Amino acid sequence: MRGAQFLAGVLCYAVVLAGGQTPVPAVSPTPPVESYAADCGGNYSELSGEILSPNWPRDYGNNASCNYAITAPSSHFLTLSVNAFSTADEGDTLTIIDPGAVIGRYSGHMLGAGDVINSTGHQLYLRFSSDSTNGTGGFNITYRAQPIPGDCPDPGTPDYASRVGAALVPGSTVQYTCDAGYTLYGNSSLTCQAGSWDSPIPTCRAACGGNITNATAGVILSPGYPSWYAANLSCTWTLSAPEGTSLRLTFTNFTLEDGNDFLYVYDADRPDDQPERTLTGSDVPASWLSRTNNVILRLVTNADSGREGFSLIYESIPETFCRNPGPILHGNSTAAEALYSAGQSVTYRCEAGYQLLGNATLTCQQGSQRSWDAAPPVCYAPCGGNLTAANATIASPTPDHENTGIRDCYWQIHVDDSYRVLITFNSFQLRESDAYLAIFDGGDLAAAPLANFSSTAPAVADVYSTGSQVLLHFHHGPTDSYGNFSITYFEAKKKHCPDPGTVENGRRSGDDFSIRSSVIYTCNGGYQLEGRKTIICKPGNPPTWDYPTPRCELVKDCEDPGTPENGQRDSDDFSVGSSVSYTCQDGYRLAGEATLTCTRSPGSRPKWDHQMPACEEVPIQLCHDPAFLHYGSYDPKTHHYRVGSVVTFSCDPGYVLKGSKNLTCLMGNSRVSTPRWSNAYPTCEKSQVKASSVSSGNNTALGVGLFVVLALLGVGGVVAYKWRRKILELLQKNKTSNVPPSFDNPMYEVPANNTDDGPSVEVTAEA
Numbered sequence: 001m002r003g004a005q006f007l008a009g010v011l012c013y014a015v016v017l018a019g020g021q022t023p024v025p026a027v028s029p030t031p032p033v034e035s036y037a038a039d040c041g042g043n044y045s046e047l048s049g050e051i052l053s054p055n056w057p058r059d060y061g062n063n064a065s066c067n068y069a070i071t072a073p074s075s076h077f078l079t080l081s082v083n084a085f086s087t088a089d090e091g092d093t094l095t096i097i098d099p100g101a102v103i104g105r106y107s108g109h110m111l112g113a114g115d116v117i118n119s120t121g122h123q124l125y126l127r128f129s130s131d132s133t134n135g136t137g138g139f140n141i142t143y144r145a146q147p148i149p150g151d152c153p154d155p156g157t158p159d160y161a162s163r164v165g166a167a168l169v170p171g172s173t174v175q176y177t178c179d180a181g182y183t184l185y186g187n188s189s190l191t192c193q194a195g196s197w198d199s200p201i202p203t204c205r206a207a208c209g210g211n212i213t214n215a216t217a218g219v220i221l222s223p224g225y226p227s228w229y230a231a232n233l234s235c236t237w238t239l240s241a242p243e244g245t246s247l248r249l250t251f252t253n254f255t256l257e258d259g260n261d262f263l264y265v266y267d268a269d270r271p272d273d274q275p276e277r278t279l280t281g282s283d284v285p286a287s288w289l290s291r292t293n294n295v296i297l298r299l300v301t302n303a304d305s306g307r308e309g310f311s312l313i314y315e316s317i318p319e320t321f322c323r324n325p326g327p328i329l330h331g332n333s334t335a336a337e338a339l340y341s342a343g344q345s346v347t348y349r350c351e352a353g354y355q356l357l358g359n360a361t362l363t364c365q366q367g368s369q370r371s372w373d374a375a376p377p378v379c380y381a382p383c384g385g386n387l388t389a390a391n392a393t394i395a396s397p398t399p400d401h402e403n404t405g406i407r408d409c410y411w412q413i414h415v416d417d418s419y420r421v422l423i424t425f426n427s428f429q430l431r432e433s434d435a436y437l438a439i440f441d442g443g444d445l446a447a448a449p450l451a452n453f454s455s456t457a458p459a460v461a462d463v464y465s466t467g468s469q470v471l472l473h474f475h476h477g478p479t480d481s482y483g484n485f486s487i488t489y490f491e492a493k494k495k496h497c498p499d500p501g502t503v504e505n506g507r508r509s510g511d512d513f514s515i516r517s518s519v520i521y522t523c524n525g526g527y528q529l530e531g532r533k534t535i536i537c538k539p540g541n542p543p544t545w546d547y548p549t550p551r552c553e554l555v556k557d558c559e560d561p562g563t564p565e566n567g568q569r570d571s572d573d574f575s576v577g578s579s580v581s582y583t584c585q586d587g588y589r590l591a592g593e594a595t596l597t598c599t600r601s602p603g604s605r606p607k608w609d610h611q612m613p614a615c616e617e618v619p620i621q622l623c624h625d626p627a628f629l630h631y632g633s634y635d636p637k638t639h640h641y642r643v644g645s646v647v648t649f650s651c652d653p654g655y656v657l658k659g660s661k662n663l664t665c666l667m668g669n670s671r672v673s674t675p676r677w678s679n680a681y682p683t684c685e686k687s688q689v690k691a692s693s694v695s696s697g698n699n700t701a702l703g704v705g706l707f708v709v710l711a712l713l714g715v716g717g718v719v720a721y722k723w724r725r726k727i728l729e730l731l732q733k734n735k736t737s738n739v740p741p742s743f744d745n746p747m748y749e750v751p752a753n754n755t756d757d758g759p760s761v762e763v764t765a766e767a
Contacts, residue, residue, distance in 0.1 A: 053138030072145030077171015091131035118191020120172030152192035181219030222309025322364035353395030
């Protein structure tokens with residue numbers, strides 16, 4: 001109604017001016033107000049004067065509606081100079097009209113001392129109105145009529161702004177307003193004076209922070225948007241929406257340096273100044289609704305160069321809906337809207353491995369202040385359990401804040417007995433040094449261990465059981481920071497190693513090819529196994545035998561018969577039909593067969609016909625000392641001749657050696673025989689020279705001497721007779737002979753090829 005009355009007044013002015021009369025604006029009726037020191041409106045035709053708010057310099061009061069009309073000569077334009085301006089809120093507004101266009105609507109502190117507004121013509125209209133609350137403040141504006149100079153150049157329009165006013169004649173004015181989210185720097189109004197504008201063209205920039213009251217709808221931009229924001233910023237925006245409403249923030253663009261620059265969103269009821277949201281990176285955040293009507297945004301950037309920044313739209317929402325109850329940890333919900341009407345529901349479900357504690361469905365209730373019928377549920381992971389499903393997920397247990405001691409959790413998994421268990425790891429991040437996850441190949445701790453994982457031995461491969469049961473044991477110390485893991489088990493077909501096959505000329509024992517089973521191979525007679533006798537099926541994907549299938553090869557040789565200690569062998573040929581012979585070192589003698597032959601019987605392995613002999617140590621035994629050699633000597637003379645010793649004989653000058661020059665002390669022919677010399681003792685005989693009489697005399701003397709000795713000793717008649725005959729034979733011989741002494745030497749054995757028994761002398765009693 002008031003707007004219609006004001007427009008009627010403006011039209012009235014235009015009609016009167018056309019008739020050359022001074023217009024008198026129609027003043028709309030106003031409710032009774034208290035008397036003012038300054039008039040509420042009026043007509044001004046002087047070349048200069050003051051436009052004052054009602055009751056100036058006191059507060060203008062509530063429910064004011066004042067119209068001011070200023071008219072200058074047609075060759076002049078009007079200039080308004082602001083001395084003071086302040087209104088309580090946006091409900092108390094001063095509107096300035098240049099006939100044909102509104103120059104601007106001003107409230108709060110939008111005008112300040114020193115601001116100048118120019119008309120485009122010789123008339124201006126001002127209308128002031130206040131609402132019914134908090135009518136404090138006022139304004140003091142001086143107007144002047146000035147001659148119209150020449151035209152001004154077009155001032156243009158700054159970026160991110162719009163302009164009102166196209167006239168360029170002296171006294172004309174252009175008004176600038178910034179796009180949503182931008183702040184105007186400079187004068188929003190320019191007046192053409194004597195061919196030039198009274199102020200530079202303003203600029204519109206996205207400010208670093210601000211205080212936004214009555215935040216019903218608007219835009220907030222990062223500083224400098226859409227250009228990159230600067231480094232080392234700390235910008236704060238405070239938004240206050242009307243009571244009974246909440247603020248919804250919707251991001252249309254978002255790019256901050258990830259992990260270095262942050263936008264913090266605070267709700268007024270958040271305790272301890274904890275941000276409701278902490279945003280960084282390049283993902284556009286989801287829409288967010290505050291719990292109160294007051295929200296604070298704080299942008300903090302580091303010393304690095306910035307990024308594109310962000311833009312968001314804010315709007316106040318009446319509290320007649322249930323808010324999105326929000327997400328839950330380790331769960332998800334059907335909540336996709338920011339607000340829900342009464343009767344609408346949201347359903348929650350936990351991630352695999354977690355159980356839901358609380359109501360799975362929430363419903364928005366009726367009432368003046370809408371709320372959900374229950375608090376959001378909680379998803380938790382149990383400490384252990386018995387699982388019999390074909391597949392399931394197990395998550396690390398939720399920390400128990402009431403029991404901070406050591407915990408041991410056990411999960412028993414039992415699938416269909418015709419299957420085995422396959423365990424795969426979705427994640428594994430244990431941090432505590434004594435935390436571990438052990439997996440056993442059966443239903444209890446006595447089963448064989450399959451794996452043991454910890455912070456130092458993380459899970460890197462799938463785990464297979466051999467049977468249908470598995471036990472999981474998780475242990476951690478007295479802390480909640482042990483880390484986390486997530487595993488999924490499946491019912492898997494029991495895997496086997498491929499049939500390893502049989503062997504030719506052999507046998508296989510075992511037909512179970514499952515994991516960790518084994519088969520044993522043996523060969524037929526006459527064949528030997530090449531490879532492992534026992535092979536085992538080891539786990540894997542797929543399972544494989546730990547060694548290749550062996551072979552049965554025909555045995556072509558006897559086994560190495562060996563070499564006896566302190567002995568030697570003459571051959572390394574062990575083929576069938578070959579022989580090896582053994583000898584012993586000095587001081588040892590052979591016990592057993594000296595020669596072994598490799599033989600084969602049908603259907604059996606080649607074997608030696610005898611066992612390997614041994615070399616036994618011979619007790620120290622000596623050959624007898626040769627004692628002396630008539631007309632000669634021997635070397636060495638040690639009186640101790642061991643087996644292997646060699647004695648060399650030689651004759652005196654004029655004598656010739658008869659027999660072997662060298663004798664060797666030999667081992668006896670059997671284990672019980674004594675050592676012997678290799679040949680009979682040699683003799684030294686006189687060379688064939690004319691000295692037989694001397695030799696004969698010597699022989700005669702020797703024979704007589706022996707006879708006398710035997711006679712003296714009383715030897716029997718037969719012996720005396722035999723020696724007598726022998727002496728006579730010696731005396732009768734006309735040759736030189738050297739007869740060795742007679743020794744009773746049992747360690748000496750004359751070789752079979754030696755037939756020289758020496759001379760035969762018959763001795764009788766007559767002699």
